[in-house]
Every structure is written in structure tokens, then in C-alpha cells.
């Protein structure tokens with residue numbers, strides 16, 4: 435069997451969902467943020483035997499599509515069974531571009547995922563069965579909530595873990611959710627590691643959050659600030675999580691090797707593929723770190739890949755998933771993926787067990803793919819100074835959001 439062709443499918447997913455923005459306007463309005471739209475990129479690896487594999491790349495999809503097309507000639511004529519060797523070939527081919535970060539690994543991720551899909555179809559078995567078999571039949575998911583009402587509605591659907599996003603009033607939001615729902619939900623906080631948030635800020639936030647028994651505190655500062663993570667880890671008693679912006683074993687290595695986090699969150703569409711995810715999980719396992727892949731920005735093919743991966747590892751914590759973000763999430767794939775009792779069932783069809791509906795992709799052509807900074811959409815800067823001092827203008831405004839917070843008893 436030889437690889438004959440690589441096809442890409444880039445689509446505009448739409449504006450962010452209303453639920454992504456705080457009801458009190460503290461994160462701007464949905465209308466103001468509409469330009470910060472999202473793309474999904476799917477790839478299809480076509481073989482000369484008629485079997486094809488599907489994959490998905492994240493990490494800046496419009497740019498990654500160019501990378502995929504550039505790498506395609508390295509795969510044409512190759513045996514799709516040689517997954518590790520082909521990944522090495524692509525990785526080494528990109529050396530001249532500098533470190534292979536999320537764009538390069540994003541391209542490899544989708545292609546590699548498609549090779550696993552082909553292998554599973556050829557062998558007539560699900561991908562998880564090729565990764566050592568199943569540890570579990572279903573994967574727990576968590577979703578996003580900023581208010582007790584949203585958390586309650588998720589709980590009514592069986593989702594028992596919710597994440598509060600952003601710095602603004604994070605302590606107050608967590609306190610309100612914990613007060614309303616008690617121990618019926620696990621709560622996490624994602625500070626999104628903005629460059630203007632200092633380790634001292636994160637420690638202050640963390641101490642205020644300690645009484646609420648968080649499952650983890652995610653990206654308390656920019657994730658490449660290793661020394662900052664050490665300070666935070668040593669001064670607050672909350673498990674830390676990070677890793678969504680990193681790729682491959684080398685990208686996640688500092689977080690794992692120095693045990694800076696308790697949970698790693700590789701992104702299935704840009705971590706470098708299922709093999710890289712398995713290696714990252716093994717490194718993490720050796721340090722008693724669990725795995726909860728980032729999936730908030732991903733499309734549904736990468737979610738399928740995450741299910742196969744998570745089914746096969748011992749240290750799976752759960753999977754991030756916003757089910758109600760864009761309706762096309764459920765339209766662009768066959769079969770659609772819906773949670774039951776807060777879990778996604780591990781697929782048992784050969785390969786990844788999913789394909790895309792190309793007509794749905796074609797109906798949503800990509801037009802733009804760079805987010806307007808939240809600071810700009812929220813107007814949280816002084817006019818005329820934004821471009822020179824975006825981080826610090828943001829900080830001036832936003833530290834006010836949490837410095838006045840008083841944790842409730």
C-alpha cells in the first residue's frame with residue numbers, strides 16, 4: 435500500500451459562542467468579539483488501495499494547511515504503515531525552519547492521525563486496540579461554566595466537572611458555583627497564562643482559591659515561565675495544569691521533568707500525533723502526572739483521536755469539551771459525538787471510526803483565522819496606547835478585577 439495523495443479541508447467554524455463571554459460584559463460582548471473566529475483543518479491521506487484516513491490539525495489552521503501541503507511530497511509513495519518513521523521524516527525535514535513548534539507539529543498531528551485511521555481500517559480494529567488495548571470504555575468530559583446556572587444546566591446533563599475561565603472575578607465565580615452546587619461538581623480554573631500576569635498575582639489568586647477545593651488551576655502564568663511555575667507550585671496547595679500550548683515530548687518536557695504541574699494538557703491536534711501523545715503520557719506517568727487533553731479549540735475529528743488515546747492510557751484524568759459551542763461540531767462528522775452522563779463512549783469501529791462530511795466543510799469556507807485580542811474587543815486599554823503597551827494596559831485594567839476580590843468563607 436502506498437500513499438497517493440493528501441487532501442486538506444479548511445473551514446470557518448464561526449464566531450465564538452455566547453457562552454464564552456461573561457454575562458456582565460467583563461470579557462466584552464459576543465458582537466465585539468465576532469471577528470475572533472475559529473477554523474478547523476481536516477486532512478485526508480489517500481492510498482492506492484482505496485482506503486483513506488482522516489485527521490485534524492489545530493495550532494493555526496490556515497497556516498498549518500500550507501505546512502501540510504508542503505510536507506505532502508514527503509509522504510507520497512510511502513507505506514502508510516510506517517507511522518513513526520514518517521513522523522521522523524517530516525520532523526527532520528522541518529529542522530531548517532527552526533524549532534518545530536505547534537504549527538509544524540500541528541501539521542504532523544493531522545497527518546499522523548490519518549495514518550492511524552488507515553492502519554486501523556486495514557487491520558479491521560479500532561485505533562485504541564493498536565495502542566495496547568482499552569483501559570476504559572468511556573471518557574469523562576468537563577465543560578466550561580462561569581455561573582451557577584450554567585454549571586447547574588451542565589450537571590442536569592450529567593457533566594460533573596466545570597471550568598471557570600479567565601482572571602476576571604474568578605474567585606467570586608468559583609465561590610458562587612461551589613456554594614450553589616456543593617461537592618456535586620469538580621471545579622477547575624483556567625487563568626489562560628496571559629503574559630502580564632505575574633507569579634505573585636497567580637499565588638495571590640491561588641491562595642484565595644484554596645478553600646474551594648479545585649481539581650486544578652490551569653495556566654496560572656505563561657506556560658514557558660518555568661521559574662515562575664516553581665514559585666507558584668511551592669506556595670499554593672492546588673494542583674496545577676498546563677501544556678495546551680506546547681507540542682511534542684520536548685515541548686512538554688520542562689513541565690513534566692521538573693514536576694511543575696500535576697496535570698498535562700496536550701492538544702490532540704497540535705501535540706504531534708497519537709504517538710507523541712502516548713510518549714507524553716508515559717513521561718507524565720513516570721512523574722505521577724495525569725493527562726487531560728486540551729480540546730476547547732478543536733474540531734470533532736481530533737476529539738475522536740483523543741478518545742482512542744485516552745482509552746489506552748492509565749493516567750487519563752478527563753477530556754475538555756464544549757458541546758454547545760458551534761452546531762457544525764455535530765454536523766461536520768459522521769457519526770456525531772454526543773456525551774451520555776458526562777462521558778463520551780470510546781468508539782469501537784475500525785480506525786478512528788469517524789469521517790467528515792465534505793459538503794458541510796465546503797459550505798463554510800475559511801475567511802480569517804486570527805483572534806482580536808480580548809483586551810481590544812473589551813476596550814480595556816487606553817485609546818492610542820494599545821499597540822505600544824497591550825500587555826501592560828491589559829494588566830492595569832485587569833489587576834483591578836481580582837485585586838479587590840474577597841473570597842467568601
Ligand SMILES: [Mg+2]
Pocket residue numbers: 624626652653678728
Ligand atoms: Mg486552557
